[in-house]
Amino acid sequence: MIDKMPKSWNRKTKPHLFCPGCGHGITLKQLGYALDELKIQKRTTFGIDIGCSLLAWNFLNCDTIQTHHGRTTPVMVGFKMAKPSRVAIAYMGDGGGYAIGLQSLLHAAFRNDPITAILVNNENYAMTGGQMAPTTELGIKTSTTPNGKTLNFGNGFLGPELVKQISQKQSFVARVSVSQPEIVKLTLAKALQNQIQNNSFSFVEVLSICPTNWKTDAKDSFLRLESMQKYYKLGEIKDESN
């Protein structure tokens, strides 16, 4: 693991505003390295959602637009249509991508809109204080599932698997975990390359940790992440029909 600050980070806004131990910092570090390695920082436009991701509004040395909850995907779709030469990233949380903004995410995938969507899955609505998200697994206690999530709210939401189902074959869809930062970087780079080289849609879900709302220390945060990885399978999601 490289511990140097990525060149594409905006140093003036560091240390960042995420909670201590938050997985966003790890994810954005790997995104920073991916932008550095691909040398695309100057031609990248970064779109971010509401929720914890909004704290990244001046995080990168890239033009950035902070949008409404779940609306980053359509903003970046419209942006990319108007400016095909730019690299467009839509960065969101699991509430923004799988609840309020799911329709837009699915249709961007369905149309093969050439953007790279990155979704951080920490199994809860963290900015509002840890409510149930579509990704919350069965039995997990949150402020809106005080006795543990039951099946009538659905099991943990399998986003990449769903997205891949309706994506076109040129799409790149994967799930990674902040427990493996180097793989996060390589996968994000691959997703960005798919936009640049194939003019196609790509989607990466990043399994993340939320010590503040999980009420876990460093060790327990990574133990829970390990357990998440048993339910949420890591790797590229392949199109089984091909």
Added chain:
Amino acid sequence: MNKNILQNLSGSQASVLGALAGGAEIMFGYPITPATEILQGWVEKCQKDASLSYLQTEDETSAGFGVIGAILAGKKAFTASAGPGNVLLQDPISMAENLRLPFVGIMMQRGGPSTGTVNYSQQEVTLTAFGGNGNGLRIVYSASNIAEMHDLTSKAFSTAWKYRFPTFVLGDGYLGKMSTKVNISDSVRSVTSTLLLKEQSEPTYLRNCYSSEESFADMLKDHISDWNRDKDKISESESYKCKHVSELVIAHGIVAEAAKEAINSMGSRKIGLFRPITLNPFPTLQLKKVLQDNKIKKIFIIESALAQLSRITKYELFDKDIQIIEIDKPALGFTPEDIKVEIGKI
């Protein structure tokens, strides 16, 4: 030099030509009656001109946010919608209002609340001008005939990009679907668009979320100050037969067109029409001048809604001691005869 061309056009077709004249490059839309013909008309233009583009989105919310994305990339972008679509569009329009984005929307009003009826009303005045969780810093034109569907749509792009407030043209299904021969000017002086995410070495950071009430209030204060500085330059109206009158009709859109005919048939009654072309900002100075130049005793505010125009008008005239009579028919149209009969009762 302006070249006027006489063409047989529907209001929707005129609006599409207006968007082209205003320099529009890209449209995002979702089919909804009675605005669908604008989307279809734009798609037709895209088939003939590779520099134009469109996206039929999954819903109106995405259409509005797509417009925002394209505007950030420096394109003149727009959408067209109606009723429940206008409701969904309040999400992106609020963001455009916050970030002073030159959002352009053509809103073809239909009956509401809810799905209501699909063709006609004037019930989207409040929603378009003051919807969302902001302060109503939005420019709203109301077209009263087909030529204006063209001219105001064209103008909306320049107004939006010049003043940086979201800008709308209100029409309705009758106006959109009826056809007539109109003179269309094919040459306008259009304000150019610019990159809002600037692609410079120092990145542009745009956000709509603030952590301090004071810093957000300061930003709003600047926006409100710009609005107050520019509102009289933006506001427009028409005064029709307003010389030596003692009564005044105030109406907008297609109802104002019917009011003109009604006034023409009222013989010796000393009555004129004041038509706000911008419902927001309201042409207050222009109305007050008509009131000053005449000894107006009665004002009739006529609209196909429950007191949406009259709420705006009464707010501006709070200090005037003039009798105001509201003639409201939510969801229903007015013929010139209807107006003559209603006014004749008083």
